Amino acid sequence: MTNLWFTEKWSKDTRFSIKVKTHLYSEKTPFQQIDFFNSEEYGNFFTLDGFIMVTEKDEFIYHDMITHVPMGTNPKIKKVLVIGAGDGGTVRELTKYDHIEKIDMVEIDERVVLLCEKYLPITACKLRDKRVNLYFQDGLEFVKDSKEIYDLIIVDSTDPISVGEGLFTENFYKNCFRILSEEGILVNQHESPFYENFKVEMVKAHQKLKNIFPIATVYQIHQPTYASGHWMLGFASKKYDPILNHNPEQWESLNIKTKYYNSNIHKGAFALPNYVLDILNK
Amino acid sequence: MTNLWFTEKWSKDTRFSIKVKTHLYSEKTPFQQIDFFNSEEYGNFFTLDGFIMVTEKDEFIYHDMITHVPMGTNPKIKKVLVIGAGDGGTVRELTKYDHIEKIDMVEIDERVVLLCEKYLPITACKLRDKRVNLYFQDGLEFVKDSKEIYDLIIVDSTDPISVGEGLFTENFYKNCFRILSEEGILVNQHESPFYENFKVEMVKAHQKLKNIFPIATVYQIHQPTYASGHWMLGFASKKYDPILNHNPEQWESLNIKTKYYNSNIHKGAFALPNYVLDILNK
Known part of the structure; x- marks a missing residue:
């Protein structure tokens, strides 16, 4: 062997x-x-x-939490912009909502999509859904030029030390703000608090979002194959509060099947340990 | 190098x-x-x-959560039995409560205590507190023979595949139940849901506790140096519900300094993902 x-x-x-x-x-x-x-x-x-x-074993955690938390905060989301996310897992979760009308997905590297369709059909299975429009270009350029208005932007990117770097800049977040509706929400991959190398990026991303959005916070997931297993997602919005605006009955009435997300964890994920609150100056 | x-x-x-x-x-x-x-x-x-x-880097997470969750559920706990916990971290956290009168600690291996006092004073610093009585014997035997009544038992053990095996048996839990007061709480190290090898032990431990205690549930911590980083602690009690009986103002009035635990995470830690609820048949 x-x-x-x-x-x-x-x-x-x-x-x-x-x-x-x-x-x-x-x-x-x-x-x-x-x-x-x-x-x-x-x-x-x-x-x-x-x-x-x-990985096929734990992708459901990340994709549940990056998608259903914003969808469970504003049940009227109709137009979604997804940046990165070439594996297709985020789009797969979004297509579970019948009331979503349009999903624009902007992935810089077409090869990621094509290869995931071949080797990871478990996540890439909904990329050809008729509501999905694929754009193979730089997300930074896309939001700068976009005339569209979205209800939700999901930034499902790599780390800021790689090709994802532009997706962690203030300029990018400002353009996201501009193309979000008055009820708009942005959710992004937000690094991790435990190891120094990720912590510094987490803090920078949070400070930038806080400078731009009236509401900006982070929530946490147990993602065993990401460094430390303690991973963060960012939640920023113009008026929706992820806890106050979550209506468990309403979300549950949609009958969406999830393996990680539920109404309890929607709220529980925002309960941050003291050392994370300290790092984020909250 | x-x-x-x-x-x-x-x-x-x-x-x-x-x-x-x-x-x-x-x-x-x-x-x-x-x-x-x-x-x-x-x-x-x-x-x-x-x-x-x-590890010195992340021990605060486990020790905060195994101690302050029960202490934040019943603020009148006076007599505590700690089983295992030779590193001293659990006792260190308990000694922060002035109203705790007595801490009996039963560690099977005296060498762990002596060596932690030498190499890990950060956790072992309170083992000679005057409220602490150290017993170097098998926890299983101790609870079988004990005539004492405790308000809280903390089982801070190794995994059931090692010397900790006896501390995961129904017989052990029954004796814990017997020596707990009517308001008694038991908290224990409860393995992890993600990897098969830990999952089977988590399920067995939970089933046994559920058969004996009227209230039995689990809560989760982000512990980066334990397998998968998604670690569980068990909460079992005769009448206290960890959510309903937690009074944030009361706990906060004690002014206890913690690096991980707070009232939000007290509740948030009990919000379990669907796949964990499924495994536990909840």
Whole structure:
């Protein structure tokens, strides 16, 4: 039996390793290094520039929480802009809502989408839904030029140390604000509080969002294959409060099947430990 | 520079590794293999039979949550039994409450206590508090023979696959029930839902507690150095509900300093994801 391990650097002195059965595919695109693997315990998984993006075993956690928290805050969301998210998991969750009319998805690297359709159909299965429009371009440019108005923007990006860098700038957030409706919500991948390398990026992202949006906070998920397992998502909006505006009965009446998200965890996820509140100056 | 790594097996195909500066100490006692390490990122940390128990970097999370959740549920707790917990972190948190009169701590392996006093004074600093009585014996035997009545029992044990095995039996839980007051609470280390090896033990522990206690549930913490980072603690009691009986103002009036625990997270920690509810048949 091949003794093959994928190892990710989680912090200066921490490593996380998964035993791999097959290295399915490898490609260097103009944007990043893409690799797909198969493992017995995690199923298929893929990495960008050596960082795990999605594993079949735990992708439901991230995709539930980046999607259903905003959808459970404003049940009238009809037009959604998704930035990044090439694996398709976020779009898959959004298509569960019949009342969503339009999903524009902007992914810089078309190869991610095409390869996920081949190796990760579990997440990429709804990218050809008729409400979905795929744009293969830079999200930063897209929001700068957009004349559209959205109810929700989901920024499902890589880390700011990679091709995702532009999606963590004040300029980007300002343009998001501009193209959001008066009831608009932005949710984004927001790094992590535990390891120094992610913590500094988390703090910067939060400060920028707080400077632009009247409401800006973060919520947490248990994501075992992301560094420390304690991962953050950002919630920013023009008027909706994620706790006060969540109506459990209303969301439950939609009968949407989820493996992680529910009304209790919608609220519980915003209960931050003291050390995170301190870091964020909250 | 020495390229030395401590590596822990988190599941069949998952490994977690910390870069080590010095292997401070190693000893095989009649009960287990004990090792202390020093690392730049985690400070000192120690392992039992190759599993991380405590690191200076994240011990505050576990010790806050195993202690302040029951203390924040019943503010009248005066007599506490702690089983395991040789590192002293749980006792350190308990001694912050002036109204606690007595803490009996039962640790099977005296060497753990003595070595933690040497290498981990950050957790072991209150073991000689005058309210603390140390018993170096098997917790299973202690509760069987005890004539004492406690308001709170904290089972801060290793995993059931090791010397901690007896502390996961129905017989043990029954004796805990017997020596708890009518307002008694039991909190225990409760494994994890994500990896199969821990999941089966979590389910068994919960079923047993549910058979004995009128109220039995679990709550979750973000513990980066435990497998998956998604760790569980069990809460069982004769009449106190951890949510309904938590009074934020009352707890806050005690002015106890915590780095993880607060009233929001007291409640938020009990908000379980659907897949965990399913596993536990809740």
